[in-house]
Amino acid sequence: MLLRYLVAFFIKLMLFGVLSKYNTLIFKTMSLHPFRPFVLFTLLFLSQTVNSQVIWLEDFSGAPPAPGWTDFFTDCDGTPESFNGVQNGRYEVIDMEGTPCCPVAGGGAGNNEWVTNEITITGYCNVSISVNYGVIGTFECSAGGPYFSCTDVANIDNGHDQIVFEYSLDGGPWVQFQYVCGAAPPGPATVSGLSGNTIRVRIQPANKSTAETYWFDDVTVSGSLPTVDPVPDVEVCAGEDVMVMFTGTGTPAPTFDWTNDNTAIGLGASGSGNLDFTPPTNLSQQEIATITVTPVSPGCSGVPETFTITVNPLPQTDDPADVVACAGDMVDIIFTGSDPGATYHWTINGLPPNPLFPPSGTGNISGTAPPVPFPISGTVTVHAVSAEGCIGPDQTFSVSLFPAISASFSMTSLPNLCLGQPAVFFGQF
Numbered sequence: 001m002l003l004r005y006l007v008a009f010f011i012k013l014m015l016f017g018v019l020s021k022y023n024t025l026i027f028k029t030m031s032l033h034p035f036r037p038f039v040l041f042t043l044l045f046l047s048q049t050v051n052s053q054v055i056w057l058e059d060f061s062g063a064p065p066a067p068g069w070t071d072f073f074t075d076c077d078g079t080p081e082s083f084n085g086v087q088n089g090r091y092e093v094i095d096m097e098g099t100p101c102c103p104v105a106g107g108g109a110g111n112n113e114w115v116t117n118e119i120t121i122t123g124y125c126n127v128s129i130s131v132n133y134g135v136i137g138t139f140e141c142s143a144g145g146p147y148f149s150c151t152d153v154a155n156i157d158n159g160h161d162q163i164v165f166e167y168s169l170d171g172g173p174w175v176q177f178q179y180v181c182g183a184a185p186p187g188p189a190t191v192s193g194l195s196g197n198t199i200r201v202r203i204q205p206a207n208k209s210t211a212e213t214y215w216f217d218d219v220t221v222s223g224s225l226p227t228v229d230p231v232p233d234v235e236v237c238a239g240e241d242v243m244v245m246f247t248g249t250g251t252p253a254p255t256f257d258w259t260n261d262n263t264a265i266g267l268g269a270s271g272s273g274n275l276d277f278t279p280p281t282n283l284s285q286q287e288i289a290t291i292t293v294t295p296v297s298p299g300c301s302g303v304p305e306t307f308t309i310t311v312n313p314l315p316q317t318d319d320p321a322d323v324v325a326c327a328g329d330m331v332d333i334i335f336t337g338s339d340p341g342a343t344y345h346w347t348i349n350g351l352p353p354n355p356l357f358p359p360s361g362t363g364n365i366s367g368t369a370p371p372v373p374f375p376i377s378g379t380v381t382v383h384a385v386s387a388e389g390c391i392g393p394d395q396t397f398s399v400s401l402f403p404a405i406s407a408s409f410s411m412t413s414l415p416n417l418c419l420g421q422p423a424v425f426f427g428q429f
């Protein structure tokens with residue numbers, strides 16, 4: 001039993017790191033795992049994390065000024081320890097009061113800010129923000145904040161310290177998602193369930209004491225992007241059913257919208273869901289359509305995939321003329337049709353098997369008509385097969401064979417005839 005737990009735990013550890021890229025493979029692998037209860041448990045675990053990916057991250061590991069954000073801080077009392085900026089691999093705020101500086105208490109109004117540029121989140125579902133933060137020192141909190149003004153105890157003096165975390169969606173108003181007053185337990189500050197096209201994150205720390213440090217780090221914007229699995233190209237013959245099932249990942253599970261750039265294949269220009277249609281049988285040429293399929297979850301959509309559907313026409317056979325031949329005649333049946341590259345397959349009914357007309361064959365029929373004891377006729381049914389393997393419609397024609405004519409003649413009238421006299425022959429066939 002212990003071994004099972006260890007194995008399941010180890011699998012989870014291994015899988016966690018490769019979730020986003022290989023989740024399909026993971027599910028297939030796991031379905032084969034012998035410890036089914038743990039597989040189910042781990043699947044639940046996966047469903048919470050699958051597809052979530054980092055859209056934007058600032059971990060302050062690079063040298064400032066980092067791209068993607070700006071800051072504006074005001075020090076009111078001018079103590080040498082006052083500092084704001086990147087140090088110790090994070091953003092630190094020491095004794096920064098915030099503009100305007102308040103005249104009475106010597107504090108500030110709290111209007112410091114560290115703010116990101118617009119972060120594009122288009123297409124992502126369930127966008128979340130996470131910011132680690134912490135405090136070093138003894139912090140104070142006055143009830144009723146946050147405060148951004150120079151009134152009464154609301155001044156950011158040594159009796160009140162705060163960090164306010166906010167976001168703005170699509171250029172809209174700032175929305176507070178966490179308020180840290182005094183020395184609240186360390187973060188992270190988080191918010192989730194957002195969607196839109198752009199988002200900004202603003203952090204407003206203000207404090208006053210040389211012994212007080214607010215810090216924040218790992219400003220992370222994450223989201224889940226629904227995916228559609230790649231679809232292999234499809235090639236069919238005219239009249240043949242086409243069924244394409246779309247699969248993918250997403251939380252919530254995505255649906256699939258598609259567009260089609262060539263309706264001649266018998267599919268509409270756009271739609272949603274799996275494909276199930278029958279191309280028309282009467283195509284005169286090959287038609288190739290590019291299908292673009294986009295995974296869609298409520299409020300977001302993922303990266304489209306494209307694939308092609310090729311519909312090959314059915315090769316037509318020209319209707320051959322009926323054949324009438326006597327034994328010994330040369331017979332030359334040349335098949336023609338719409339596709340110069342097609343081969344012709346035929347079967348014969350009603351004629352006794354013979355070298356020229358076996359029961360079935362391919363290609364032209366050419367040779368000497370066989371001897372037959374009496375007139376006989378049969379039917380040839382022929383169809384063309386294209387290089388792509390598409391089978392065209394049947395054509396039929398008849399073959400009538402006659403015995404060879406052999407005759408001997410004898411003259412029954414006088415052997416010497418003059419010009420103008422009738423001569424009588426007796427013929428035997």
Ligand SMILES: [Ca+2]
Pocket residue numbers: 059060061089090217218
């Ligand atoms: Ca860091």
Ligand SMILES: [Ca+2]
Pocket residue numbers: 075076077078079082094095096097208
């Ligand atoms: Ca200061």
Ligand SMILES: [Ca+2]
Pocket residue numbers: 138139140157158159160161207208209212
């Ligand atoms: Ca303070």
